[in-house]
Amino acid sequence: MLAVESIVVESPDLQPIGEHLAAMTGIFPSRAPTDIELRGAQNYAARIRRRIARFLDSEEVETLKWQRPPSQESLWEKVATPVDPAEFLAWSKESDIDPSTGILWPSVVQAARDYIKARWPIYPDTSLGLHTHELALDEYLDVWHLVRTLNDPETIFDDLDSLILLPEQVEAVKAVYPGIYQSIQALALAQLKPFIEIEGAVEKRKTLMGERESQLRLLLGVADEDSFEVEKKPEQKQQPQNKGAATRPEEPTPSEAVAMQRTGMK
Numbered sequence: 001m002l003a004v005e006s007i008v009v010e011s012p013d014l015q016p017i018g019e020h021l022a023a024m025t026g027i028f029p030s031r032a033p034t035d036i037e038l039r040g041a042q043n044y045a046a047r048i049r050r051r052i053a054r055f056l057d058s059e060e061v062e063t064l065k066w067q068r069p070p071s072q073e074s075l076w077e078k079v080a081t082p083v084d085p086a087e088f089l090a091w092s093k094e095s096d097i098d099p100s101t102g103i104l105w106p107s108v109v110q111a112a113r114d115y116i117k118a119r120w121p122i123y124p125d126t127s128l129g130l131h132t133h134e135l136a137l138d139e140y141l142d143v144w145h146l147v148r149t150l151n152d153p154e155t156i157f158d159d160l161d162s163l164i165l166l167p168e169q170v171e172a173v174k175a176v177y178p179g180i181y182q183s184i185q186a187l188a189l190a191q192l193k194p195f196i197e198i199e200g201a202v203e204k205r206k207t208l209m210g211e212r213e214s215q216l217r218l219l220l221g222v223a224d225e226d227s228f229e230v231e232k233k234p235e236q237k238q239q240p241q242n243k244g245a246a247t248r249p250e251e252p253t254p255s256e257a258v259a260m261q262r263t264g265m266k
C-alpha cells in the first residue's frame with residue numbers, strides 16, 4: 001500500500017540540458033545535434049512525465065523491446081575512444097548550443113563511456129596480456145544492457161513497461177545522469193497522489209498492482225518498508241543580512257555541481 005510518511009525528495013533542477021542533450025544524441029554521436037534532438041533536449045522533462053503517466057495508467061505488460069548488440073570488438077572500440085573536445089566544440093558551434101550546455105554535453109558522454117568501460121570484464125593472460133574481447137554471451141549481454149541504458153536513458157521506461165527493469169540500470173542512470181534521475185523521482189512522486197492514501201484524511205482514487213509497485217520502487221530507490229512522500233522539502237527562510245556584511249554566493253544546483261566537477265572547475 002502506498003502511504004505518505006517518510007521519503008522526502010527535494011525539488012530538482014528540471015533543466016539539466018547537457019544531460020538531456022546526451023540522452024538525445026546518444027553516447028556515440030558522429031555529428032552535430034539535429035533540430036529534433038535539440039528540441040527533444042529542451043522538452044526532456046515532458047518526455048519523462050509522459051512515460052511515467054503511461055506506466056501508472058496502464059495495466060498491460062508491454063512486449064520486451066530489444067536491439068541486437070554489435071560485435072564485441074566494434075563496441076569496445078567505441079567505448080574506449082575518448083571524447084574529442086575540439087570535435088564537440090565544433091558541433092556545438094554548428095548547432096548554436098549555449099556554452100554551458102556545450103561543456104556538460106561531452107562530459108556526460110565521456111562519463112557514460114567511462115562507466116561502461118569500468119564494468120567491462122577484463123581477464124589477465126600471461127601470454128597475450130589483457131583480454132577485453134571474447135566475453136561469454138551472458139557477460140556481453142550484461143555490458144550491452146548498460147550501453148543500451150546509458151545510450152538512451154528513456155529505455156528504462158521501456159523495461160519498466162515490460163516489468164523487467166533491473167537495479168543495474170537504475171544505478172547507471174543515477175550515476176551518469178544525476179539531474180535526469182532527480183527529475184524522474186520528483187515527477188513520478190508528483191503523479192502518485194491519486195494512488196496514495198492518508199488514514200483518516202485522504203482516500204486513494206487509483207490502485208497500483210503489486211508487481212508494478214515493486215518496479216516503481218526500484219526505479220525511485222524506495223525500499224519496500226518505506227513510504228512514498230509527495231511533498232517537496234520546505235524552502236529555508238532567508239536570514240536578514242547585517243548592513244555591510246559580505247554577500248554569500250548561492251550554492252550551485254546538483255546538475256551545476258556535477259558539471260563543475262567533471263570540467264575541473266572549483
